[in-house]
Amino acid sequence: MSAGDDERNSRLETEDRAPPEPPAPHIPDLAAAKRLQAILASPSYRKADEDMDFLASAEARGPRLELEYFxxxxxxxxxxxxxxxxxxxxxxxxxPALAERRRADAQSRASASPGDATLAKRLAIAKRICENSxxxxxxxxxxxxxxxxxxxxxxxxxxxxxxxxxxxxxxxxxxxxxxxxxxxxxxxxxxxxxxxxxxxxxxxxxxxxxxxxxxxxxxxxxxxxxxxxxxxxxxxxxxxxxxxxxxxxxxxxxxxxxxxxxxxxxxxxxxxxxxxxxxxxxxxxxxxxxxxxxxxxxxxxxxxxxxxxxx
Incomplete structure (x- = not known):
């Protein structure tokens, strides 16, 4: 293998390698660390398209309408x-089959309580639904x-x-x-x-x-x-x-x-x-x-x- 091949393979291996992690921020003291945590956790720091509270707000109704259309x-x-x-x-x-089952159930309930006006009305509606089925x-x-x-x-x-x-x-x-x-x-x-x-x-x-x-x-x-x-x-x-x-x-x-x-x-x-x-x-x-x-x-x-x- 030539030196050129070694160089090319080395370059490919470098390109395949995952990018290095960004360096951890230098936090001089505990108070600063807490402030950074508050910043990262704040809704204001979320990207707009990942902020569901923002997207669901009344103020964002326009973009929601556009997205729903599109x-x-x-x-x-x-x-x-x-x-x-x-x-x-x-x-x-x-x-029809379901309508008939519902009518039969309403008939049974109304027959068990002949004086119940509500059940009588439900039976009348069930009969109409049966006809309209x-x-x-x-x-x-x-x-x-x-x-x-x-x-x-x-x-x-x-x-x-x-x-x-x-x-x-x-x-x-x-x-x-x-x-x-x-x-x-x-x-x-x-x-x-x-x-x-x-x-x-x-x-x-x-x-x-x-x-x-x-x-x-x-x-x-x-x-x-x-x-x-x-x-x-x-x-x-x-x-x-x-x-x-x-x-x-x-x-x-x-x-x-x-x-x-x-x-x-x-x-x-x-x-x-x-x-x-x-x-x-x-x-x-x-x-x-x-x-x-x-x-x-x-x-x-x-x-x-x-x-x-x-x-």
Whole structure:
């Protein structure tokens, strides 16, 4: 081996060696050592991106909003999620078998205490949920229709829900059962809400802010399907109607599933008669009763708009 080889090997060994530890600071006395320890332990000494107290503070709300937007945007882009059908509906409308078990339990409790008005009310609600559990199966079938379509080359769609139980679970489940990717935009609530297990793991996001979650629902939405639901469903539905009505977003098909439910819950004719919306605003949405009905409405919209997404 030549001298040059020895020199080169020595240099490589030096480069592979771990860098030396920085010299320990010279602490002249115990008081100075304590002061240094206080400095190192102070929150002010933490790096900003590692200071969780700072990041969780009210003053850092702006960066949190930006990060929440950017993380979801980056993830959805990486997975090629560009066009979605958003499905909303009640978390309390469960699959028929579970709804029936709950009804039977409520019936048993009410029968054991026939004079208890609270138990009688719970039984009445359990019966209504049992009747409405058909919407779980409709959402499940619709998720499967969209999931099957999004696996083809011609139609590039993904089901997006709030990632929770009930109707959202059903739509995610239908897509999952035909092997399609499915998205869940979950949110942190005072009472813990776990995501349903049918969301694609790498496409289940958790939000802190409703505003950012709503933004991501709408950014890629090519249709909105609203099943019977409560305040959360109404919130998302009316925000979408407002965005379309005011021209803040391009029109998209908005389908309300269960005409009887929606006509009672939302009297659009009354709003027209009162003069608070225009008659043409009634055309912002359509009703449907079955999964094929929903899908046909969306496809017809694509035909009318000559939207190649729906070929």
């Amino acid at each position: 993380k979801a945007e980056l993830l959805l882009r990486r997975h090629g999620i560009a066009n979605t059908i958003v499905v909303f509906g009640s978390t309390r409308i469960v699959e 058909r919407y779980y199966e409709i959402a499940r079938e619709f998720g499967a229709l969209v999931g099957a379509a999004c696996r083809s080359d011609a139609t590039r769609l993904a089901i997006v829900t709030g990632g929770g139980p009930g109707v959202m679970e059903a739509a995610n489940r239908g897509a999952f059962e035909v092997g399609a990717e499915t998205v869940g935009l979950n949110i942190t609530l005072p009472h813990e809400q776990l995501p349903n297990t049918y969301v694609t793991p790498s496409l289940c996001l958790r939000f802190r802010y409703f505003a950012l979650r709503k933004m991501h629902f709408m950014l890629r939405a090519r249709a909105l399907v609203a099943f019977p639901g409560g305040f959360g469903t109404f919130d998302e539905l009316f925000e979408t109607l407002t965005l379309v009505q005011t021209g803040k977003v391009k029109p998209i098909p908005i389908i309300l599933v269960g005409e009887d439910y929606w006509r009672r819950a939302f009297d659009v004719d009354f709003l027209v008669d009162e003069g608070v919306i225009d008659p043409e605003d009634r055309r912002l949405f359509r009703y449907a009763e079955t999964a094929p009905d929903i899908w046909e409405e969306i496809l017809r919209w694509g035909d009318r708009k000559e939207d190649l997404l729906f070929e």
